Amino acid sequence: MPNSPGMAFALLLLALIAWMALPLLPAFMELLRPRDAAPLSAVGNDAGKLTYFADSFTKRAQREGLLGTMVPPRLGDGTPVLSHSQAAPLVKQRKPIEDMVVLMDSTPLPEDCELATEVLARLTVRGSNGVVYRALLGQRDVYLGERSTVLRWVHAKGRLEVANNCRLLGRATAERTIVLGTNVTFERLEAGVIRVTDVETAEAPVLPTGAYERFVPSYGKQLAPAYWRIDGGLPITAGSAFIGSAIATGSIVVNDGARVTGSLKAHDEIIVRSGAVVTGSLSARKRITLERGARVSGPIISEEAIVVEAVVVGSSTKPTTVTAPVVRLLPGATIYGAVMASENGLTVA
Amino acid sequence: MNTLVAFANIGLWVCIVILAIYTLRHYFFTLNRLFGRHRQPFVDVIQADWPSLVVFVPAHNEERVIRDSLDALLTCDYPEDRLKIVPVDDRSTDDTRNILKEYAENYPGRIIPFLRDEGIPGKAAALADAMALHQDEIFLVFDADYIPGERLLKQLVAPFFDAEVGAVMGRVVPLNVGLSLLTRLLDLERAGGYQVDQQARMNLRLVPQYGGTVGGVRRAALEHVGGWNVDSLAEDTDLTVRLVIAGWEVVYQNRSECYEEVPETWESRIRQIKRWAKGHNQALRRYVAALLTNRSRLPLAQVLDGALLLGVFVVPLVLAVGWLCTIILFFAGYPPEWGRFTVLAISSFNTVGNFAAFFQVAAASRLDGSRERIRMLPFLFLGFLVSTFAVGRASLSRASWLRGRPVQWQKTERHREGRANVGGNGGRA
Numbered sequence: 001m002p003n004s005p006g007m008a009f010a011l012l013l014l015a016l017i018a019w020m021a022l023p024l025l026p027a028f029m030e031l032l033r034p035r036d037a038a039p040l041s042a043v044g045n046d047a048g049k050l051t052y053f054a055d056s057f058t059k060r061a062q063r064e065g066l067l068g069t070m071v072p073p074r075l076g077d078g079t080p081v082l083s084h085s086q087a088a089p090l091v092k093q094r095k096p097i098e099d100m101v102v103l104m105d106s107t108p109l110p111e112d113c114e115l116a117t118e119v120l121a122r123l124t125v126r127g128s129n130g131v132v133y134r135a136l137l138g139q140r141d142v143y144l145g146e147r148s149t150v151l152r153w154v155h156a157k158g159r160l161e162v163a164n165n166c167r168l169l170g171r172a173t174a175e176r177t178i179v180l181g182t183n184v185t186f187e188r189l190e191a192g193v194i195r196v197t198d199v200e201t202a203e204a205p206v207l208p209t210g211a212y213e214r215f216v217p218s219y220g221k222q223l224a225p226a227y228w229r230i231d232g233g234l235p236i237t238a239g240s241a242f243i244g245s246a247i248a249t250g251s252i253v254v255n256d257g258a259r260v261t262g263s264l265k266a267h268d269e270i271i272v273r274s275g276a277v278v279t280g281s282l283s284a285r286k287r288i289t290l291e292r293g294a295r296v297s298g299p300i301i302s303e304e305a306i307v308v309e310a311v312v313v314g315s316s317t318k319p320t321t322v323t324a325p326v327v328r329l330l331p332g333a334t335i336y337g338a339v340m341a342s343e344n345g346l347t348v349a
Numbered sequence: 350m351n352t353l354v355a356f357a358n359i360g361l362w363v364c365i366v367i368l369a370i371y372t373l374r375h376y377f378f379t380l381n382r383l384f385g386r387h388r389q390p391f392v393d394v395i396q397a398d399w400p401s402l403v404v405f406v407p408a409h410n411e412e413r414v415i416r417d418s419l420d421a422l423l424t425c426d427y428p429e430d431r432l433k434i435v436p437v438d439d440r441s442t443d444d445t446r447n448i449l450k451e452y453a454e455n456y457p458g459r460i461i462p463f464l465r466d467e468g469i470p471g472k473a474a475a476l477a478d479a480m481a482l483h484q485d486e487i488f489l490v491f492d493a494d495y496i497p498g499e500r501l502l503k504q505l506v507a508p509f510f511d512a513e514v515g516a517v518m519g520r521v522v523p524l525n526v527g528l529s530l531l532t533r534l535l536d537l538e539r540a541g542g543y544q545v546d547q548q549a550r551m552n553l554r555l556v557p558q559y560g561g562t563v564g565g566v567r568r569a570a571l572e573h574v575g576g577w578n579v580d581s582l583a584e585d586t587d588l589t590v591r592l593v594i595a596g597w598e599v600v601y602q603n604r605s606e607c608y609e610e611v612p613e614t615w616e617s618r619i620r621q622i623k624r625w626a627k628g629h630n631q632a633l634r635r636y637v638a639a640l641l642t643n644r645s646r647l648p649l650a651q652v653l654d655g656a657l658l659l660g661v662f663v664v665p666l667v668l669a670v671g672w673l674c675t676i677i678l679f680f681a682g683y684p685p686e687w688g689r690f691t692v693l694a695i696s697s698f699n700t701v702g703n704f705a706a707f708f709q710v711a712a713a714s715r716l717d718g719s720r721e722r723i724r725m726l727p728f729l730f731l732g733f734l735v736s737t738f739a740v741g742r743a744s745l746s747r748a749s750w751l752r753g754r755p756v757q758w759q760k761t762e763r764h765r766e767g768r769a770n771v772g773g774n775g776g777r778a
Contacts, residue, residue: 036721037527
């Protein structure tokens with residue numbers, strides 16, 4: 001026990017300092033022995049590249065010899081590999097198949113089976129109904145049967161055809177074409193061209209601007225040459241041509257057969273009516289509706305929802321993106337490029 | 350004596366109200382980021398007919414870092430026929446100019462240096478001269494120590510497909526984090542500033558700030574607001590406010606991240622923050638009235654957020670005035686009006702208000718999924734203390750408030766030795 005007031009005070013002071021420094025202890029430990037001092041690695045390599053996982057898996061398959069004549073029984077990390085072919089088909093199991101599966105030919109998998117690891121298809125895949133894939137890489141075309149589900153990603157090096165009532169969670173990509181049936185839910189799609197059913201889409205004719213009556217907004221403020229800001233709504237007259245870009249604080253309606261050479265932004269909704277053509281982009285805080293027979297060249301961005309009827313978006317030489325939390329694609333919708341539905345994408349009849 | 354006490358009373362209450370507003374703003378933004386909807390409408394635009402783009406790299410004595418920046422820009426996936434890289438050298442006296450000439454020879458048509466020896470010195474003036482030579486749709490700006498990732502240019506250009514967007518800002522991520530206590534504190538501050546503050550403004554449709562680098566502007570919008578203010582000390586804040594007043598939208602892209610080198614010495618950091626403070630205060634003096642009188646065209650929330658953004662570097666002065674008023678009242682022997690309520694307000698601020706910024710940084714670390722670095726949080730007090738005094742001094746300087754000061758290059762010292770080891774993807778793991 002301290003026997004002098006000075007000593008007692010010093011001890012009290014030390015105790016106080018120690019008490020006050022206690023919350024700083026983790027900070028000093030982190031400073032002296034850093035455990036988290038590397039630059040943030042917040043952006044993954046997969047950001048913005050939908051085929052990232054498919055590309056990685058392709059490299060792995062090549063490295064592990066899965067594309068050779070003899071498929072190894074195990075991968076380098078010990079993962080067992082199962083082969084499925086006409087000669088040795090997989091039998092239906094109640095439990096999910098946990099091993100990696102290589103589809104040697106086009107023999108359909110058992111219906112309603114669940115594949116919990118990646119699947120590599122060396123030839124065209126003819127998927128049975130109700131199959132659940134974690135991830136599927138098709139070296140050629142991929143046909144997913146009705147009620148199939150993809151949990152992470154599917155990539156076809158040729159054409160990806162998805163039957164009715166399927167669920168595509170994550171990424172669905174194809175190097176050539178994606179054809180979706182009806183009542184297919186999706187999140188992110190990318191291909192040379194994405195169609196909903198094989199219904200032929202009537203493209204709106206694109207005539208020279210001289211063939212139209214010129215439309216100039218009669219109100220609003222001109223921000224720059226051919227750049228308007230409109231307080232309120234902007235209906236673009238049917239059959240007219242609007243050359244320039246416009247921002248409207250209300251809704252924008254591009255009426256039948258009108259042509260817009262520029263981009264449109266609405267604080268409310270945008271409707272592009274039948275036969276109308278927009279060569280730039282569309283952006284809206286609320287819903288964007290593209291009615292049957294319309295045509296849009298640039299990206300379509302909504303903060304709420306996009307409805308694409310039998311409409312052509314983008315072109316084979318100038319692919320583009322349709323992006324919104326909610327996307328509805330109707331039969332005949334044809335999109336060159338990508339469709340991104342961050343919350344809910346669905347093809348409807 | 351009574352007059353002094355009355356003024357001190359009023360002054361104290363004005364200070365309390367201002368500080369309370371900033372405190373509430375901190376908490377509101379942080380809670381929005383933790384529980385609100387993340388607004389990023391352009392992040393998924395991955396395919397498009399990309400517009401013609403010029404990337405400007407302002408440089409003044411940047412021989413240590415500019416190679417890394419140019420190499421990274423050259424590996425970006427933006428279509429080559431739509432992209433020009435224009436390093437803007439303004440009176441460098443080191444080897445920067447020779448490096449740029451070497452790159453121009455190796456990449457003809459892709460790297461087009463703009464070499465400048467005359468005119469008003471400074472980043473804004475250099476950019477104004479360089480941009481006048483290009484008629485492309487979109488201009489992006491990267492400081493010479495920034496190392497963009499492969500897909501960053503497309504990510505930053507994507508918002509311009511929205512016709513209303515006048516400027517875009519990406520996220521700055523420190524690269525030299527682990528070098529010292531200062532770099533670790535700046536890493537935390539940056540996280541709070543971008544992950545919480547900027548993104549909350551984006552979520553709430555307020556005024557995200559174009560930060561002068563890792564961002565860009567639409568040429569039509571820039572011309573509409575009269576181009577760069579060449580005598581501005583903070584051309585980024587200056588441009589942000591003018592765009593907002595003119596009705597253009599400024600967009601923040603949280604996932605468009607770019608590595609930077611943060612100051613490694615306290616002297617360098619103090620110079621940097623003093624420059625920001627002077628520039629901000631200059632913009633406050635110039636535009637706050639125009640912003641507040643623009644109520645009919647802008648949403649009230651944007652007007653208020655814009656005004657608070659402009660006034661952010663005056664807060665240390667407000668704090669100092671508050672302390673002064675309290676001391677005057679104490680020594681005058683007069684309890685402030687509504688004495689108990691005032692004491693409650695001050696003590697509430699001390700217990701809750703002071704921690705608003707800490708809460709913001711902690712939330713940012715959580716959102717970044719980087720929870721270990723949160724242990725450094727108590728040391729932020731040191732960083733805030735230094736910043737408060739530096740900003741306070743800068744806010745009292747002539748340059749903060751007076752017109753007509755000549756502008757000079759006030760650049761942050763570079764410390765990088767050798768080439769940055771960040772790999773082809775901007776160092777992302």
